[in-house]
Amino acid sequence: MADQTTNPIAFVAEGTIPPSPPPGNETGVIKWLRENLFSGVANTLLTVLSLMLIYVLLKNTLPWILNGVWDANSLAECREILDGMTGACFAVLTERWPQLIYGFKYPTDAYWRPNLAFVLMLVAFAPVLFFDLPRKLLLFTAAFPFIAFWLIWGGTILVPIVALIGIVAAATVFQKLGRNSFAAGFFGTIVTALVVWNVGGALIPDGASESAWLSPVPSRDLGGFMLNMMLGVTCVSLSIPLGIALALGRQSDMPLIKWVCVIFIEFIRGVPLITLLFVASVMLSYFFPPESTVDLFLRVVIMITMFSAAYIAEVIRGGLAALPRGQYEAADSLGLDYPQAMRLIILPQALKISIPGIVNVAVGLFKDTTLVSVISMFDLVGMIRGPILASTEWNGVYWELLGFAALLFFVVCYGISQYSQWLERRLATDHH
Amino acid sequence: MSTMTDPPKSDFRLTMLINDTRYRSLTFQVIAAIVIALSIWYLGNNLIQNLRAAGLNISYSFLGDAAGYDINQRLVEYDSQSSHGRAALVGLLNTLLVAFLACITATIFGVIAGVLRLSNNWLVSKLMAVYVEIFRNIPVLIWIIIIFTIMTAVLPGPRAFRGDNPTSSMLLDLFAFTNRGVYVPRPEFANGLFGAAVLNWLLVIAVLVGSWFVTREINNRAMKTQEETGERPNTMLLNLAVWLVPFVILMFLMGLTWNVPALKGFNFSGGIKVGGPLIALWFALSIYTGAFIAENVRAGIQAVSKGQTEAAAALGLRQGRIMNLVILPQALRVIIPPLISQYLNITKNSSLAIAVGYADITATLGGITLNQTGRAIECVLLLMLFYLTASLLISMVMNVYNASVKLKER
Numbered sequence: 001m002a003d004q005t006t007n008p009i010a011f012v013a014e015g016t017i018p019p020s021p022p023p024g025n026e027t028g029v030i031k032w033l034r035e036n037l038f039s040g041v042a043n044t045l046l047t048v049l050s051l052m053l054i055y056v057l058l059k060n061t062l063p064w065i066l067n068g069v070w071d072a073n074s075l076a077e078c079r080e081i082l083d084g085m086t087g088a089c090f091a092v093l094t095e096r097w098p099q100l101i102y103g104f105k106y107p108t109d110a111y112w113r114p115n116l117a118f119v120l121m122l123v124a125f126a127p128v129l130f131f132d133l134p135r136k137l138l139l140f141t142a143a144f145p146f147i148a149f150w151l152i153w154g155g156t157i158l159v160p161i162v163a164l165i166g167i168v169a170a171a172t173v174f175q176k177l178g179r180n181s182f183a184a185g186f187f188g189t190i191v192t193a194l195v196v197w198n199v200g201g202a203l204i205p206d207g208a209s210e211s212a213w214l215s216p217v218p219s220r221d222l223g224g225f226m227l228n229m230m231l232g233v234t235c236v237s238l239s240i241p242l243g244i245a246l247a248l249g250r251q252s253d254m255p256l257i258k259w260v261c262v263i264f265i266e267f268i269r270g271v272p273l274i275t276l277l278f279v280a281s282v283m284l285s286y287f288f289p290p291e292s293t294v295d296l297f298l299r300v301v302i303m304i305t306m307f308s309a310a311y312i313a314e315v316i317r318g319g320l321a322a323l324p325r326g327q328y329e330a331a332d333s334l335g336l337d338y339p340q341a342m343r344l345i346i347l348p349q350a351l352k353i354s355i356p357g358i359v360n361v362a363v364g365l366f367k368d369t370t371l372v373s374v375i376s377m378f379d380l381v382g383m384i385r386g387p388i389l390a391s392t393e394w395n396g397v398y399w400e401l402l403g404f405a406a407l408l409f410f411v412v413c414y415g416i417s418q419y420s421q422w423l424e425r426r427l428a429t430d431h432h
Numbered sequence: 433m434s435t436m437t438d439p440p441k442s443d444f445r446l447t448m449l450i451n452d453t454r455y456r457s458l459t460f461q462v463i464a465a466i467v468i469a470l471s472i473w474y475l476g477n478n479l480i481q482n483l484r485a486a487g488l489n490i491s492y493s494f495l496g497d498a499a500g501y502d503i504n505q506r507l508v509e510y511d512s513q514s515s516h517g518r519a520a521l522v523g524l525l526n527t528l529l530v531a532f533l534a535c536i537t538a539t540i541f542g543v544i545a546g547v548l549r550l551s552n553n554w555l556v557s558k559l560m561a562v563y564v565e566i567f568r569n570i571p572v573l574i575w576i577i578i579i580f581t582i583m584t585a586v587l588p589g590p591r592a593f594r595g596d597n598p599t600s601s602m603l604l605d606l607f608a609f610t611n612r613g614v615y616v617p618r619p620e621f622a623n624g625l626f627g628a629a630v631l632n633w634l635l636v637i638a639v640l641v642g643s644w645f646v647t648r649e650i651n652n653r654a655m656k657t658q659e660e661t662g663e664r665p666n667t668m669l670l671n672l673a674v675w676l677v678p679f680v681i682l683m684f685l686m687g688l689t690w691n692v693p694a695l696k697g698f699n700f701s702g703g704i705k706v707g708g709p710l711i712a713l714w715f716a717l718s719i720y721t722g723a724f725i726a727e728n729v730r731a732g733i734q735a736v737s738k739g740q741t742e743a744a745a746a747l748g749l750r751q752g753r754i755m756n757l758v759i760l761p762q763a764l765r766v767i768i769p770p771l772i773s774q775y776l777n778i779t780k781n782s783s784l785a786i787a788v789g790y791a792d793i794t795a796t797l798g799g800i801t802l803n804q805t806g807r808a809i810e811c812v813l814l815l816m817l818f819y820l821t822a823s824l825l826i827s828m829v830m831n832v833y834n835a836s837v838k839l840k841e842r
């Protein structure tokens with residue numbers, strides 16, 4: 001105590017000391033590197049290994065890609081230009097571009113037709129994919145299949161028009177009859193559509209297709225990536241309603257309908273797609289009337305649609321099962337009948353839950369459309385393995401072509417899965 | 433004068449068939465039955481007419497005829513004089529072989545990638561994410577073709593191994609990677625206890641299975657001791673001895689030798705030749721499905737909440753035991769069902785063998801046999817029957833497993 005009085009205090013802090021900056025290795029890039037890449041011996045080892053892997057990959061591919069030749073007429077010419085350097089021969093892509101995209105038989109002067117159909121497809125999909133767009137656009141979506149059919153296959157415009165009229169008439173009948181009884185509306189719809197199509201079909205004059213403004217293109221002339229896109233889009237769109245019907249059928253309390261759906265779904269899911277494509281190519285024509293000729297494209301569409309419908313049905317069944325029992329009971333207590341309950345209460349919720357699963361099936365199906373090359377349809381893979389690699393000019397250009405095919409599929413499939421994740425976030429109504 | 437009302441039964445009107453819930457489902461089912469019967473009759477009638485027009489009939493006698501084509505990759509005896517049925521059997525075994533191999537390697541790839549994707553290491557987890565996205569979004573057919581192209585166009589021919597300064601050499605002098613296939617050493621028994629090689633191998637398997645039973649017994653006893661006394665006897669050395677000693681003695685008795693492939697003339701001989709198509713299919717299927725399994729594994733591990741790890745740590749368990757006793761049993765319950773359906777996918781995707789010329793059942797029965805005999809309906813039906821049986825068996829295994837790991841509610 002005495003010391004205090006004799007020795008005045010040498011230092012008194014008059015304010016708080018400003019915090020000193022963290023040590024250099026605890027901030028910014030260094031901290032991040034230390035925590036995420038070099039936090040221990042094992043981690044450092046992993047980092048070094050990964051860096052080596054990336055280095056080896058880049059060292060082998062980068063010069064090959066950067067030295068690529070984009071303008072040549074054959075592999076020999078490419079090699080001449082490269083003159084011993086490593087480099088890709090991307091010229092095959094530019095030279096064979098139309099074949100890769102449209103197949104090798106689609107008429108050259110008609111390439112604008114699938115192009116236009118593709119652009120229209122984007123427009124038609126927009127209101128389905130993005131809910132903020134005006135709902136009126138859905139009318140165009142409904143008309144799109146007929147426009148696309150006319151554009152791609154050509155021929156007389158009367159065929160798609162008759163088909164469209166049939167659908168419109170059927171929809172009108174359903175509006176009128178379905179208000180009172182779903183069953184009456186259902187059967188009335190089928191009868192109306194059949195009547196309109198038969199009468200309309202009889203009215204179309206023979207030979208109308210030959211003199212049509214758009215020259216007709218037979219299905220066997222379709223090919224390339226266009227064929228993959230067409231199969232993917234058609235089969236997914238057709239299989240969603242069929243899948244919903246199968247899922248509801250499997251949940252039904254009518255034993256006959258339930259068991260038919262169960263057997264169908266389990267059978268289709270139990271066999272590989274390739275056997276179903278075999279059925280389409282060699283077996284299905286035995287089951288059509290003897291004089292009829294159903295072309296291979298349609299047979300393949302039928303089988304792939306059945307295939308994906310079975311998978312989509314299982315996804316939707318999961319969605320239906322995930323709904324709480326109370327939703328069904330609430331619908332019943334409101335006095336809704338089965339079609340109303342399904343349309344207004346159950347399906348909107350069940351489908352929302354099923355969206356990720358449905359998108360998975362759609363991506364898988366789009367990838368599986370490459371399998372048609374096995375039954376000698378010339379889709380993208382079929383074109384690469386068949387006409388292009390077999391030609392004398394481009395025999396041996398494997399990596400450029402296969403890499404291009406892989407890239408194309410990757411872009412589309414990755415895009416779809418990113419969309420589905422966005423949609424999931426968008427539709428999430430629960431709060432965490 | 434009686435004023436009794438009519439019994440309800442006579443009140444039946446035809447509209448009740450559709451409007452009364454008591455009868456409606458019956459009505460619908462009758463209509464459905466009629467529609468189904470009519471379509472079956474229609475399709476069957478078309479089939480009969482078409483077959484008659486083409487002069488065909490449904491008969492499976494072609495399975496006994498000589499096939500007349502060769503199969504390179506085979507597990508059982510087969511030559512071009514064997515029957516179509518035998519060819520189908522060879523194909524069936526080949527399908528099972530590639531599916532089995534791919535299931536094992538796909539699981540290994542998938543588990544490694546799935547665990548590494550959850551790694552703290554930013555670079556590694558991003559690399560694994562890239563692997564998963566790239567392989568999931570590109571068709572497996574393209575992967576099979578790419579790997580097959582590597583096998584045939586990039587690997588050197590046997591010629592490159594010859595001469596004084598060969599451009600290629602064998603890996604460790606044991607493995608030869610050529611564009612005709614990969615040659616690996618083959619174990620052989622100089623003085624086997626049985627005449628046939630198959631019996632010797634069966635003996636080896638029997639010994640291994642025996643060791644497995646013994647180790648299980650040892651572990652059970654250790655568990656019992658632990659429950660009674662609280663001390664767990666150390667069984668590791670004992671287990672190791674039970675696995676190794678009988679196996680090594682057996683190998684020594686039978687005189688194990690390795691038949692190493694060697695260059696003879698223009699080609700390699702000796703060893704086991706694993707054909708390029710098999711490797712392409714095997715590797716492509718495993719690396720493609722591995723990407724899917726990685727996602728399943730990641731989801732399974734993330735499904736176990738962090739509280740479980742912390743609770744186990746609070747009980748004083750060590751890291752390894754937390755993993756074995758707490759995390760894995762719960763994660764596996766989530767991982768295994770999708771894993772088994774991935775195995776199912778591998779089995780079904782192995783039918784893509786036809787694209788690279790691997791003689792699986794789709795390529796023999798559904799490919800060459802179908803084209804040679806023209807028996808489309810019979811071949812495709814048999815093919816579907818095989819795959820259907822396989823998938824039903826696999827889903828049966830899954831159901832049994834699901835029942836056994838179901839949360840026991842008391």
